[in-house]
Amino acid sequence: MTHQFPSLSPEQKKELSDIAQRIIAPGKGILAADESTGTMGKRLEKIKVENSEENRRYFRDLLFSTDPSISNCVGGIIFFHETLYQKSDSGKLFPQVIKDKGIVVGIKVDKGTAGLNGTDGETTTQGLDGLSERCAQYKKDGCDFAKWRCVLKISDSCPTSVAIAENANVLARYASICQQNGLVPIVEPEILPDGTHDLLRCQYVTEKVLAAVYKALSDHHVYLEGTLLKPNMVTAGQSCAKKFTPQEVAMATVTALRRTVPASVPGICFLSGGQSEEEASLNLNAINQVPLNRPWKLSFSYGRALQASALAAWQGKTANKAAAQEAFCSRAKINGLASKGEYKASGSADQASMQSLFSASYIY
Amino acid sequence: MPHAYPFLTPEQKKELSDIAHKIVATGKGILAADESTGSVAKRFQGINAENTEENRRLYRQLLFTADERIKPCIGGVILFHETMYQKTDDGKPFTQYLKERDMVVGIKVDKGVVPLAGTNGETTTQGLDGLYERCAQYKKDGADFAKWRSVLKITPTTPSRLAIIENANVLARYASICQMHGIVPIIEPEILPDGDHDLKRCQYVTEKVLAAVYKALSDHHVYLEGTLLKPNMVTAGHSCSHKYTNQEIAMATVTALRRTVPPAVTGITFLSGGQSEEEASVNLNAMNQCPLHRPWAVTFSYGRALQASALKAWCGKTENGKACQEEFIKRALANNLACQGKYAPSGASAAGADSLFVANHAY
Numbered sequence: 001m002t003h004q005f006p007s008l009s010p011e012q013k014k015e016l017s018d019i020a021q022r023i024i025a026p027g028k029g030i031l032a033a034d035e036s037t038g039t040m041g042k043r044l045e046k047i048k049v050e051n052s053e054e055n056r057r058y059f060r061d062l063l064f065s066t067d068p069s070i071s072n073c074v075g076g077i078i079f080f081h082e083t084l085y086q087k088s089d090s091g092k093l094f095p096q097v098i099k100d101k102g103i104v105v106g107i108k109v110d111k112g113t114a115g116l117n118g119t120d121g122e123t124t125t126q127g128l129d130g131l132s133e134r135c136a137q138y139k140k141d142g143c144d145f146a147k148w149r150c151v152l153k154i155s156d157s158c159p160t161s162v163a164i165a166e167n168a169n170v171l172a173r174y175a176s177i178c179q180q181n182g183l184v185p186i187v188e189p190e191i192l193p194d195g196t197h198d199l200l201r202c203q204y205v206t207e208k209v210l211a212a213v214y215k216a217l218s219d220h221h222v223y224l225e226g227t228l229l230k231p232n233m234v235t236a237g238q239s240c241a242k243k244f245t246p247q248e249v250a251m252a253t254v255t256a257l258r259r260t261v262p263a264s265v266p267g268i269c270f271l272s273g274g275q276s277e278e279e280a281s282l283n284l285n286a287i288n289q290v291p292l293n294r295p296w297k298l299s300f301s302y303g304r305a306l307q308a309s310a311l312a313a314w315q316g317k318t319a320n321k322a323a324a325q326e327a328f329c330s331r332a333k334i335n336g337l338a339s340k341g342e343y344k345a346s347g348s349a350d351q352a353s354m355q356s357l358f359s360a361s362y363i364y
Numbered sequence: 365m366p367h368a369y370p371f372l373t374p375e376q377k378k379e380l381s382d383i384a385h386k387i388v389a390t391g392k393g394i395l396a397a398d399e400s401t402g403s404v405a406k407r408f409q410g411i412n413a414e415n416t417e418e419n420r421r422l423y424r425q426l427l428f429t430a431d432e433r434i435k436p437c438i439g440g441v442i443l444f445h446e447t448m449y450q451k452t453d454d455g456k457p458f459t460q461y462l463k464e465r466d467m468v469v470g471i472k473v474d475k476g477v478v479p480l481a482g483t484n485g486e487t488t489t490q491g492l493d494g495l496y497e498r499c500a501q502y503k504k505d506g507a508d509f510a511k512w513r514s515v516l517k518i519t520p521t522t523p524s525r526l527a528i529i530e531n532a533n534v535l536a537r538y539a540s541i542c543q544m545h546g547i548v549p550i551i552e553p554e555i556l557p558d559g560d561h562d563l564k565r566c567q568y569v570t571e572k573v574l575a576a577v578y579k580a581l582s583d584h585h586v587y588l589e590g591t592l593l594k595p596n597m598v599t600a601g602h603s604c605s606h607k608y609t610n611q612e613i614a615m616a617t618v619t620a621l622r623r624t625v626p627p628a629v630t631g632i633t634f635l636s637g638g639q640s641e642e643e644a645s646v647n648l649n650a651m652n653q654c655p656l657h658r659p660w661a662v663t664f665s666y667g668r669a670l671q672a673s674a675l676k677a678w679c680g681k682t683e684n685g686k687a688c689q690e691e692f693i694k695r696a697l698a699n700n701l702a703c704q705g706k707y708a709p710s711g712a713s714a715a716g717a718d719s720l721f722v723a724n725h726a727y
Contacts, residue, residue: 003520004568204368211582218575224623258628259588263659264619295627295659 007221008179016226017266019144019184023104023228024267027336028075029300030186032271033060033307034108034147036080043307049316057086062314063307064088064097066325073336076104078147078186078301084138095142106145106186107138109174113151122163124170125150131174135181145184147230147301148174153192154205154237168212172220179223186269186301188230189213193273195237199244203234203252210260224264230301231257233270233283250286254294263295270298272305277331278345280305281338288341299339306331372543372587380590381630383508383548387468387592388631391700392439393664394550396635397424397671398472398511400444407671413680421450423678427671428452428462430689430696437700440468442511442550442665448502459506470509470550471502473538477515486527489514492537499545509548511594511665512538517556518569518601532576536584543587550633550665552594553577557637559601563608567598567616574624588628594635594665595621597647602638614650622656631661636669644669645698645707652705663703670695 008016023030035043041051049055060083077098084107088097095105109131113123125148135146150167152159167189175185189209191202210231217224234252236244244252257268270287272280280302287298300306309331314324337343372380387394399407405415413419424447441462448471451457459469475491489512499510514531516523531553539549553573555566574595581588598616600608608616621632634651636644644666651662664670670692678688701707 004564200368208582211579215575215579218572218624255628258659259626260582261626262623263625263627263657264622293627293659295622295657 007176008223008226012179012182013223013226015182016179016184016223019104020226020228020266023076023145023184024269024297024299025075026297027340028073029302029335029339030076030078030106030269031063031074031306031332032078032147032301032303033063033083034078034080034106035303036108036112037082040080043311044316047311047315053082055316056082059311059314060086060094061088062321062324063310063328064094066329068101070329070332071101071103073332074103076106076145078106078108078145079143080108084141084143093142099142104145105143106147107143107183108148109134109138109146109178110148116163116166119160119163120155120157122153122158122160123151124163124166128170128173128177131177132181135178135183139182143183145186145228146174146178147186147188149188149190151190151192152205152209154195154197154201159191159205159209164209164212168209168216171213172216172222175217175222175227176220179226184226184228185222186228186230187213187217188271190230190271190273191232193232193235193238196239196241197237198240198242199234199236199248199252202236203256206231206234206256207259210256214260214262224262225266227265229261229265229268229296230271231268232273233275233287235273235283238274246282246286249283250290253287254290254292254298257296258292258294261296265296267297267299269301272300272302275305277305277308281331281334281343282345284335285338285341285343288339297339300335302335306335368585371585376543376546377587377590379546380543380548380587383468384590384592384630387440387509387548388633388661388663389439390661391436391704393437393666393699393703394440394442394470394633395427395438395670395696396442396511396665396667397427397447398442398444398470399667400472400476401446407675408680411675411679413678417446419680420446422682423675424450424458425452426678426685426688427674427692428458428465430693433693434696435465437696438467440470440509442470442472442509443507444472448505448507457506463506468508469506470511471507472512473498473502473510473542474512480527480530483524483527484519484521486517486522486524487515488527488530488534492534492541495538495541496544499542499547503545503547507547509550509592510538510542511550511552513552513554515554515556516569516573518559518561518565523555523569523573528573528576529580532573532580535577536580536586539581539586539591540584543590548590548592549586550592550594551577551581552635554594554635554637555596557596557599557602560603560605561601562604562606563598563600563612563616566600567620570596570598570620571623574620578624578626588626589630591629593625593629593632595632596637597634597639597651599637610646610650611654613647614654615656618651618654618656618658618662622658625660627659629660631663633663633665636664636666639669641669641672641695641698642709645695645702646709648699649702649705649707649709652703661703664699666695666699670699
């Protein structure tokens, strides 16, 4: 406890810090294209497309081969294992396609959730076994960052302290192993939006969870400047009767983060959860307009909120490829603006009047 | 764990936050004038002044009544219990006098360190008994903030895990109790500068200690926007053979704080420890010139580093009153500039210091 046994050399620290900075460069965020085979099946089913390896390859190719200007708003893309070894139509491996655009390649490394006995359906996440060797291989194969998702839920009795402590610990172990192998760990402690709880309850739980996460990262000697955080925004539960404005969501979110996330963390890339594409953009935009000091970049790591329209436009038909790419580009550009607080939704008031919607007197 | 049972109303939170912001307003810091009777004895012995209640009153009066040049420099003054109930020559309570000068009144509330059995000479701090009632009374009597000092030390075997968690816990309990009474708690987890350890060791220990402190504050539901932190600067031990520059100290300190102190904390008011007056100002200045972003105010809460020369000039003699005040004003002005990164130590230019910062990822 009292002696430091350095886990990273100055060069290793610099490499990690540089990677993190490239991913969240101003105006940029992350495309989460790491849907597992099962999850991809659900997406494809909605547009009545067969969940074949080729279809999955085709759709990812559609996204990755979009106009190179996409790299102005996308700093990193998270891959699923299968996708890392697939090729574009032109025969180039996907990681290379992405790198050629100046975008950083990431990889999902967790192996899904596992039940915590004696809890009310709470989980931890597995995937630590052999993780060091896997990370070393992924680094060789072109990855520079990784992602690991932990899940917590809000109910009358949840999250319990064991769920919080266990997930915080497993995230810290994962982060530590990644850094040893030159991969920037994205730390994702998702608190699900399911439930009838209000905004304040979500804020309270988010603060407790994040405090535990950063204590665990400290205990495990993780180099914070070489990490990114992927949290939920602070929102009311999906079944909550009361509706909250983007400004209220933004204030609650930024307040929770200011109380728990050290300034040395370079960037916070929100997950979109169950939000619609527009909701996710409006909320991110409001977050970047909150009149409180925000020492980290506040950006996006969106899956559905970047791909929903593209999937709907594609419908599995080659003829729709350009339209699908256009839809994707459009959302990417919008979120790039939102990450700077510069997104003006059509029909909405300008920034100045948006500002006044922030209730300075509401004490969170 | 998953439910909040709010104990601070929005109005109470606002009051605490406003007080904290007032203390660390731009250019301002804290005069730590809370030396216990025993500590004053040591100071007075050094200048051959008798340690009487009247002498203590006279000396503090000199500091508090320094002319308006200190107004933009001093946001708050920490008092010892005795001083809270002393008056100026005109019969005005010190607390009222300070408030009229727009300085927030603070009170030291801990009752000193006690040993932790089974450790290598480590301690915790006592004072929680009846703290609830004492805080209520202090608030009535004019105090708006409080201070509690916990102490840790660096040796090959310390600080131990027990010392870290015990001190973090007791600081969190104290903070929680203060806030219930509208008193902003200053949280002071001092890591002593004694020893021959290097800068890196101190930085490592400081990061571990502060991570534990903020976890404890979260566990105890403390409202961070209504608190201040009074940490040590990150420095090498007094007996370390290697000497470090002010910029190295600043980088190590700011890095450690950025890794542990949430942005919601309103301000960081450094203790001066064993540093000389000039050293304490130059180091504070370097912090405020550091190229790393600092989301909290970075200022001072100095005792010796504001009073050393003043005490020497006074020597317990009434005729030296003006000279004593001049020395104090001089240091107050220096620190007013330092906490804005505008201090130029005599012989140096304020701008020249910038280039001395090494953008070193080794921290």
